[in-house]
Amino acid sequence: MGSAARKADLARRQDQRLAKRDTQHPGFSHSAGLLELRPKIASAESIEDAAIFNKECRLKLSNELQLEATKVIEALELTGNSKFDEAIDRLKEIPRSSPFADWRLFIRGLHSYYSGELGATRQNWTRLDRARRPARIAATLLLAEVDESLGGESQTTSSVMVEHAKTLRFRKKAIAAAIAIAQVRHRDPGTTFSVSQSAMLSNFRDAFSKLDPEFVSTVSLACVQLSLHQGDWGLFERLIKTVPGPPDDPNWNRTKFLYATNFQGFDNVLEKVSKAYINQDLPRLTQLPEELKNALACKILLVLAEEKRSSQDVSTSIFSFRKSKNEYDQINDLFRKAIEKYPRYRPAHEKLIGSLEAQLEENGLSKSNEERLEKELVVAQEKFVQSIPDELETALSLIDFYLEEDQLDKANALVQRLSGQRLEDPLAKALPWKLKLREAMRLSRRKTDLALANKALDDAESLWPTWLNRNWLPFLHAALALRSGDLAKFEELKANAIRDQKISDFVGRLMAFAALQQMNIPIANLKPFRTEIDLQIKNASKASLADLFSIGAFFWDLVRTGLEHKGYRLQASKLGRAFADQIKFHDNSDLDATQVNAFCWGAHHRFWPLGNDYSPKPSFKKLAMKEARIAAAVLEWLIECDSFPDSRMVDYQPLITLTKEAARHEKDPFYRYQFDQIADEAIDIVSEVKARDAQRRSYATTFIDEGEYSEDEDEEFDDVCDCPKCRAKRARMSGILEDEDDANGEWSEGVNDIRDIPPIIRKVTLALGPMGMSELDLLIKSDFLLRSSEEFMDKIGRIFSRHGLSMMHAIEFVMTFQEMAERDMAEIGISTFGDIEQDDVEQDETSARTSGASSSPTLTAEERKSARKQREKELERKKRQASQNRSKR
Amino acid sequence: MSVTFSNAYQILELKSGATSEEIRRAYLNLVRQHPPDRSPDKFREIHAAYEMLNDPMNLATALMTANRVRPDLSAVIVEAEKVRPRLATLNLLALGNLE
Numbered sequence: 001m002g003s004a005a006r007k008a009d010l011a012r013r014q015d016q017r018l019a020k021r022d023t024q025h026p027g028f029s030h031s032a033g034l035l036e037l038r039p040k041i042a043s044a045e046s047i048e049d050a051a052i053f054n055k056e057c058r059l060k061l062s063n064e065l066q067l068e069a070t071k072v073i074e075a076l077e078l079t080g081n082s083k084f085d086e087a088i089d090r091l092k093e094i095p096r097s098s099p100f101a102d103w104r105l106f107i108r109g110l111h112s113y114y115s116g117e118l119g120a121t122r123q124n125w126t127r128l129d130r131a132r133r134p135a136r137i138a139a140t141l142l143l144a145e146v147d148e149s150l151g152g153e154s155q156t157t158s159s160v161m162v163e164h165a166k167t168l169r170f171r172k173k174a175i176a177a178a179i180a181i182a183q184v185r186h187r188d189p190g191t192t193f194s195v196s197q198s199a200m201l202s203n204f205r206d207a208f209s210k211l212d213p214e215f216v217s218t219v220s221l222a223c224v225q226l227s228l229h230q231g232d233w234g235l236f237e238r239l240i241k242t243v244p245g246p247p248d249d250p251n252w253n254r255t256k257f258l259y260a261t262n263f264q265g266f267d268n269v270l271e272k273v274s275k276a277y278i279n280q281d282l283p284r285l286t287q288l289p290e291e292l293k294n295a296l297a298c299k300i301l302l303v304l305a306e307e308k309r310s311s312q313d314v315s316t317s318i319f320s321f322r323k324s325k326n327e328y329d330q331i332n333d334l335f336r337k338a339i340e341k342y343p344r345y346r347p348a349h350e351k352l353i354g355s356l357e358a359q360l361e362e363n364g365l366s367k368s369n370e371e372r373l374e375k376e377l378v379v380a381q382e383k384f385v386q387s388i389p390d391e392l393e394t395a396l397s398l399i400d401f402y403l404e405e406d407q408l409d410k411a412n413a414l415v416q417r418l419s420g421q422r423l424e425d426p427l428a429k430a431l432p433w434k435l436k437l438r439e440a441m442r443l444s445r446r447k448t449d450l451a452l453a454n455k456a457l458d459d460a461e462s463l464w465p466t467w468l469n470r471n472w473l474p475f476l477h478a479a480l481a482l483r484s485g486d487l488a489k490f491e492e493l494k495a496n497a498i499r500d501q502k503i504s505d506f507v508g509r510l511m512a513f514a515a516l517q518q519m520n521i522p523i524a525n526l527k528p529f530r531t532e533i534d535l536q537i538k539n540a541s542k543a544s545l546a547d548l549f550s551i552g553a554f555f556w557d558l559v560r561t562g563l564e565h566k567g568y569r570l571q572a573s574k575l576g577r578a579f580a581d582q583i584k585f586h587d588n589s590d591l592d593a594t595q596v597n598a599f600c601w602g603a604h605h606r607f608w609p610l611g612n613d614y615s616p617k618p619s620f621k622k623l624a625m626k627e628a629r630i631a632a633a634v635l636e637w638l639i640e641c642d643s644f645p646d647s648r649m650v651d652y653q654p655l656i657t658l659t660k661e662a663a664r665h666e667k668d669p670f671y672r673y674q675f676d677q678i679a680d681e682a683i684d685i686v687s688e689v690k691a692r693d694a695q696r697r698s699y700a701t702t703f704i705d706e707g708e709y710s711e712d713e714d715e716e717f718d719d720v721c722d723c724p725k726c727r728a729k730r731a732r733m734s735g736i737l738e739d740e741d742d743a744n745g746e747w748s749e750g751v752n753d754i755r756d757i758p759p760i761i762r763k764v765t766l767a768l769g770p771m772g773m774s775e776l777d778l779l780i781k782s783d784f785l786l787r788s789s790e791e792f793m794d795k796i797g798r799i800f801s802r803h804g805l806s807m808m809h810a811i812e813f814v815m816t817f818q819e820m821a822e823r824d825m826a827e828i829g830i831s832t833f834g835d836i837e838q839d840d841v842e843q844d845e846t847s848a849r850t851s852g853a854s855s856s857p858t859l860t861a862e863e864r865k866s867a868r869k870q871r872e873k874e875l876e877r878k879k880r881q882a883s884q885n886r887s888k889r
Numbered sequence: 890m891s892v893t894f895s896n897a898y899q900i901l902e903l904k905s906g907a908t909s910e911e912i913r914r915a916y917l918n919l920v921r922q923h924p925p926d927r928s929p930d931k932f933r934e935i936h937a938a939y940e941m942l943n944d945p946m947n948l949a950t951a952l953m954t955a956n957r958v959r960p961d962l963s964a965v966i967v968e969a970e971k972v973r974p975r976l977a978t979l980n981l982l983a984l985g986n987l988e
Contacts, residue, residue, distance in 0.1 A: 034976075037983035053982045076978045082904075085914060116971040133985035140984040164984050171974050175966060182962035192959060212974045222965040229959045247906065248952065258955045289909055295949035303953065345946055 034167040035210055039133075048099040049133040052076075068094050072103045082214075084111045106134035113141060136161070144168035171215065174208040178219045193227040198239055205242065221246060228259050248288060253277035257300060261307055270307055274300050298342035302351065305334035309355075328359050332376070343387035352380050353394070385414070392418070392425055399431065400562045403438040411435065426467060426669040427561070433463035434561065440476075444519040450484050453519075467670040469557050471501050472511055479515035482525070506536050506543065507550045510571070514558070517565040537571055540578035548579040552598025559604060560670070576607040596629045603633035606641055624655055628662030629671055631655045632678045639681055645775065649685045656682045758820075760812045767805050775799055900938035912942050 039053040051058040051069045058069050071090045078087035088111075091104045098104075109124030125142070128135035143165040181200045186192075201223050208216050220243040227236045236259060240252040249255055256273045260266040278300060282293045309331050335352035342348065356377045360370065378401060384394045395414055402411035415431045423429055437460040443453035457476060464470055478493035498508035513533050516526055536543070543551075555572055558564045564572075579602055591599065624631040635655055638644045649656075656679055663675035765773060776799055793810065800810045898905045901915040916939040925932040941947050976984075 034980055037980050037986070039979060039982040040986050040988070042987040049985075053979065073978070076981070080975050080978055080981070082975065085911070114973045114975060116973060133982070136985035136987070137981060158987065160986060160988060161984075164986075168984075171970075175970055178966045179963065182966060214972070214975060215969050218965060218969045219962070222960050222962050225956060225960045226962060228955070254952070258953065261955075287908065289945065291945040292909075292948055295945040296952060298946075299949050299953040342946065 034164075034170070037164070037167070042133075044131070046099070046132060052103065052133075065099065068098055068100045072100050072107070075103075075107050079107055079110055079114070082114070087111070102129055102132055102134045106138060109138060118142075118145065140164045141168065170208065170211045174204070174212050174215055177204045177207065178215075181219070181223070190230060192229040193223060193235065193239075195235060197223065198227075198235060201239070202242055217244075220244075224252075224255070228255070231262065233259070233263060248285060249277070249281070250285075251276065251281055253281055254296070254300070257303070261303065267308070267311060270304060274304050294341045295345070298338045298345055298348060301334050301338035301341065302348055305331050305338065305351070308334065328355065331355055339383065339387070343383070346388055346391070349380065349384035349387065349391075349394075353377065353384065356380060389417070390421065392423065392428055396425075396427060396431075396562075399434075403434070406442055408435075408439065408442065411438075424673060426465065426673055430463075430465040430468070430561070433460055433465055434563075436460035436463055437476075437563070440480075441518045441520070444480060444483050447484070450480065453483075454480055465670075467668050468561065469553070471497070471503075472515065472554065472557065474500075475508075475511045475515040476519065478512060479519035479521065482516065483519050483521055503550050504544070504547050507547050507554070509533060509536070510551060511554055514554075514565045514568070518563075533571070537574050540575050541581065543575075543578060545579075545582045548575065548582060549595045549598040551575055552579055552601045553594040556597045556601035556604070559601060572605065576602060576605055580607040591623070591627065591630075596627060599630055600633045603630075603637040604640075606637055625658065628658055628666065628675060631662070632659045632671070632675050635659060635678050635682050639678070639685065646685050647689050649682060650689060652682065653686070656686070758816050760809065760816050761820075764800075764805065764809065764813050768799070897938035897941040900934055901942065907942075909943070912939065 041050045041054060041057070047057050047060060048065070048069070051061055051065075052072055058066055061069060071093055075087040075090040078084075078090065087107060091107060094100050094104050105124055105127055109121045112118075112120035112124065121138075122142070125135070125138040128138055130136075130139075140161045143161060177200075181197050181204060184194060184197050184200070186194055201220060205216055205220060224236070224239055224243055227239050236256075240255070244250065245252040245255065253273045253276045257270060257277060260269045260273065263269075278297045282288070282297060285293065308327075332352060332355055335348060335355060338345070338348040339352060356373055359365075360373050360377065365373070378398070381394050381398050381401075385391055385398060395418055399411050399414050402408070402414070412435065415435055418428055418431060436456050440453045440456035440460055443449040443456055457480060461473060464473070474493055474497035478490045478497065481493060482490035494508060494512050497511075498505065501508075503511075509529070509532060513529050516529060521529075540548075552575075555564075555568070555575075558568065579598065583599075583602070620630070620634060624634045635652065638649065638652065659675045660679035660683070663672055663679060666672040666675055764776075768776060776796070793814065796810045796814060797807050800807070800813075898907065901907075901912060901919060903911060903915050907915070916935065919935045920932065923931040923935060
């Protein structure tokens, strides 16, 4: 084909394309002529007007006028880009007497015209000189605003102006095309943007992008937004190929990232687009401030980490126990990168610290891993405090760590820094006291420093906080006396303290022992005291309630000031259990200050479990309504309790109100501050629950067509709702499915992929629903070692009963689950117990299995149940033993 | 009126996506019009809107939050219709041609 023929062919194709476009958008070709229009100098044109678009004319002007002409040109450009303020700035430099004053007036009117304020536009433009170009342009623009026929134009309107005005009518056609896209009706109510709309949008863009880019962009972006409200990744991808992204997301990578979070198994997409946005798009977005870019990168990395965590949570749910080190490391690295990007963002620090703490709380952690994580935690906390100087809680925790590790310089520096701030927290105000006390304890290590230790203790005494009991002080002095070798003085001081404080010998010994441990009494000297204490703690169940109250109050002082001694944990748990047992039978109607403090200690450590309906005992509730400290303790207990559903916090509104109100009147600064903090935290939880409910309701109305599901109202239930009705229906539903399973021998279509899961697990999953399962999951993960203990079974039984399942279901579930878990662990070679204990347990489990023969098909159901129970008891005993051995070791 | 990210632009009489310089100018202009001694409530509102838009993390959070409300395309069109199409400077100047 020759070049002439090829040109002819191209021209023919172009004509065909234009003809097709014109049939889709009649009148387009007329408007398209507007783009070809260029200003021409008229015969009577003033040189100033011509200077605006003709350089030669401009050069003929004086320098001053040339400058003014340039300002007009700049102002016109800026107005075309909607930068009205900057345009006005340029015009300010043109005096009223200037020949360009008409242009100034015209541009001001043009701003009103573009904003759709025709009244203001006319006001500006009526004052224009009709002989000049600004007036002619204004008249043409206004002419395009009158009726479609343009028949009513005045005599002053030339035919050229009418033609030009017609070319300005493209917006009406663009609107008609856009409305046609909007009016497409979908058969499926879940569709928000269809393939046919996508095709229409493509035509619309082809036709109007050049003429009306802003309108086309607005409509196109709205179409992309619509497509994000349905689960059609393919359509979304096709759509964004034709629509340029918004200025802050030109390649749609950020939008893709957010959209991909709605899809399961899109981990690779998330990684790819997040990298593309952070590493490629953001550096090129020079119009965005650096801080905003960093903030965006930080947010993306946090979402990515959360997505990774939740996707791994699904894979590590109840069928395996923990994430691998590598998985945790990946998540933590993302948190660290997020912090690097935007160190001032508090949640990023909190998430990293939370993740490290969660890792540290996991069972079966090797010593080296524990040490590594502790180091990482300290580094994360230091970074937090460094980046956000008013982060008090972490600062206090770090100070405690430094003091325990004898890093007094670092502790001192942090205390100094905090003392420069106006702090409300009484614990923070008491830091100088704590520092002195810790110093005394540290100095007591060397006998040569004992004089200094005594001096430091005296200093601590002078700084002793007013809100803290001083009853430990004489025991600390006594301990220092013993450290210097004066046993008689120690005994004398101890006896005096016991007498003065009217406490029992047991309580006195315990307080003295705590002081001796802190004052570094050598192990050999400490041993007789320890033996006595251990013996008494062993018989803690026989201790009087009065003693337990006193001990509880003393321990509360240690806990709230962070001064627990090394053996505290072991002693506290045993005494706490005894305290919880006895307080059940105590008339709690009238408590004194010591008793209230002991109660706070018990609540802090959650020594008494919640009732079947996740409520504290009625007697505690009554007491809480009378005593704000108990109310705060109950609230703290509920907030800290993992298995307490946040949704139930709403039921405790009276306690929240009481605590908040008490914060205003409480005289004790410690409690005043604590009430405020706890009440605020509870209020936040309630607000979040309410917001979540509101969001769920709005989703339900947006996405669920009620009519569609109303056919069988009886079986309507919410997968997430925790109300008794939905729980019962889920349970019934699980029964129905189970029947079908039995009858057909296999599951119906669509659930084949979970056929390998044992029936009891399927049944439980259906009956509990997502919320119940997550609660169960949490319980299982919370303490692996307790998995077959009575307490654990009791908790599981309570969850099951709330969802309409029996205790038998619970036992069957635990047995099946254990079998699966042990199989999983054997496969991956994870040992949860210590080596020796694990061997021990495995040996016994094997023998229990052999003797119980629980899976033997020849046994009756009764026999199987009995064998299971027997095996469970045996396992429980052994594992408890293993747990105790491990703790002791 | 409680200030949220979406109405902060409205309060400052800006289009969403305005640059930080535009935000600052709009804020200063409005503060001049509504000084705290004369209209304290309005001033508080303007200031809160400015704080909202001036903190990069607030902006980033808003940009990283998926819009839960399904956009109404018809309403978008009606809103867009109010604003006249911008013309390129040369095309605009050509509208004054006499032939």
